[in-house]
Amino acid sequence: MSYIKIQCDDCQKVHQIDAKEIDFEQVDSDERQMGAEITYEGNVEIQCDCGKNIEVNHLFWEYPEGVENHKETEVSGGTVVENTL
Numbered sequence: 001m002s003y004i005k006i007q008c009d010d011c012q013k014v015h016q017i018d019a020k021e022i023d024f025e026q027v028d029s030d031e032r033q034m035g036a037e038i039t040y041e042g043n044v045e046i047q048c049d050c051g052k053n054i055e056v057n058h059l060f061w062e063y064p065e066g067v068e069n070h071k072e073t074e075v076s077g078g079t080v081v082e083n084t085l
């Protein structure tokens with residue numbers, strides 16, 4: 001199971017968010033030479049014990065279909081410690 005670990009910018013507490021906690025949805029698709037390139041995006045927001053909001057936005061692209069070929073994670077409110085998403 002893939003996950004991301006984020007350290008809160010305010011209190012340094014480390015939070016782990018599992019991929020299953022993120023709801024991914026298809027946000028875009030493009031017809032290319034080898035078929036469809038599909039973009040998936042998922043967001044999750046958690047609140048740290050100190051009250052800080054930490055937001056994770058993860059995108060990945062499948063091309064050709066079923067093969068993950070690129071990914072990108074954006075985090076606000078914290079710093080990524082480990083990312084296996």
Ligand SMILES: [Zn+2]
Nearest residue numbers: 008011048050
């Ligand atoms: Zn905190």
